[in-house]
Amino acid sequence: MNEEQVGRRRVGEAVLIAGPTASGKSALALELALATGGIVINADSMQVYRDLRIITARPTQDEEARAPHRLYGHVDAAVNFSAGAWVADAAKALDEAKTEGRPPIFVGGTGLYFKALTAGLSVVPPIPAELREDVRARLERNGAEALHAELARRDPRAAERLNLRDRTRIARALEVVEATGRSLLDWHREGQPPLLPKDGFRAVFLAPDRDALYARIDARFDAMLEAGALEEVERLSARQLDPLLPAMKAHGVPALIRHLRGELTLEQAATIGRADTRHYAKRQFTWFRHQLPAFEWVRPEEARRWLATAVNAAWESK
Structure with a gap:
């Protein structure tokens, strides 16, 4: 793409670039931003953490x-970022793009973020830290099974949908019903409107060959690993944060922490990290x-x- 293909600094629909991890999304978003003068806005739930660049x-x-x-690296790993x-941060980034006359380019692989952008998001009141x-x-x-049994008594509908080993979601459902007296399922039915109207974006999903x-x-x-991922995880591990925090569960992090504790060889940890990422x-x-x-699926x-066709056509129609 060049400036002639995608008219520079034309402001119109937002561009949403999604896809699986390692599909080349970030490079494509940067190329589009350079061609259009756009702002690249992160839509990946792990890339928000400043501790986890590599x-x-x-x-x-x-x-x-x-x-x-x-929205890259602007959140500390100790924060349970939701x-x-x-969405609140993305709304500010959208306002900035509008003020500066730059096209917003959302890129990432977190489906819930893109769903919030285009279809809205359920709103759950903040949970008190002590609870x-x-x-x-x-x-x-x-253990998770005991908590699941407790959830089944308090919120049987939510418990029925959760796997007995899904520690994070069991804890989340239980803390919501304890804090609000209502099921998480009920909160999911009541949400805030999308940030982008139906005719306000063009969306693409990069779909490479699986193998x-x-x-x-x-x-x-x-x-x-060669670039320093192990050292990065070592610094994170030294903070002794809650293992249930999202940053502590980024792909590769738990296995590399086990290696640092002497429980796995580096190759064993890498094998687990690769497999988790593929899954x-x-x-x-x-x-x-x-x-x-x-989202339109393309190779x-x-x-x-x-992008040169869809984005240019959309902006020239404005």
């Missing part, structure tokens, strides 16, 4: 300096296909042509 393959400092980037918090800590202490002391993608995931994990990519394909039908090698 292990989450966040854009480099040089890449961030080439075009405006927002989709609602991201959250109490639920997590009970989880560590009694090629998995090979790229494996190679990228090895490259991240996540598979879930991303499934989630976007069923939850976000408005990565066709994405530049798609």
Whole structure:
């Protein structure tokens, strides 16, 4: 793409670039931002954490300096950052783009963030910190099955939908019903409107060949280790944060922490990290296909042509 293909600084619909991890989304978003004068806005739930630049393959400092980037590395790992918090930050980034006359370019792989942008988000009141800590202490002391049994008594509908081993969601459902007296399912039915109107965006999902993608995931994990991912995780581990925090569950982090504790060899930890990332990519394909039908699926090698056509046509119509 060049400035003639996508008219520079034309402001119109937002561009949403999604896809599985390691599909080339960030590079494509940067190229589009350079061609249009746009602002790249992060829509990846792990790349918000400042502690996790390498292990989450966040854009480099040089890449961030080439075009405006927002919502990258702006949250401390000790924060239980939520989709609602991201929506609030994304709304500010959208306002900034509008004020500066720059097209907003959302890029990432977190389906819930894109769903919040395009379809709205349920609103759950903030959970008191002491209640959250109490639920997590009970989880560590009694185990997930005991907490699931407790949830089944308080909120049987939510409990029925949760796997007995899904520690994080069990704890979340229990803390919501204890704090609000209402089921998390009820809160999900009542939400806030989307940030983008139905005719206010063009959305693409990069869909590479699975085998090629998995090979790229494996190679990228090895490259991240060579770039200092283990040292990054070591610094994070030294903070002794709650293992249930989102940042502590980023792909590769738990296994590398086990290696640092002497429980796994580095190769064993890397094998787990690669496998976890491949499984996540598979879930991303499934989630976007069923939850976000408005996204047009294209192969990565066709994405530049798609953007040059779809984005230019949309902006010239304004």
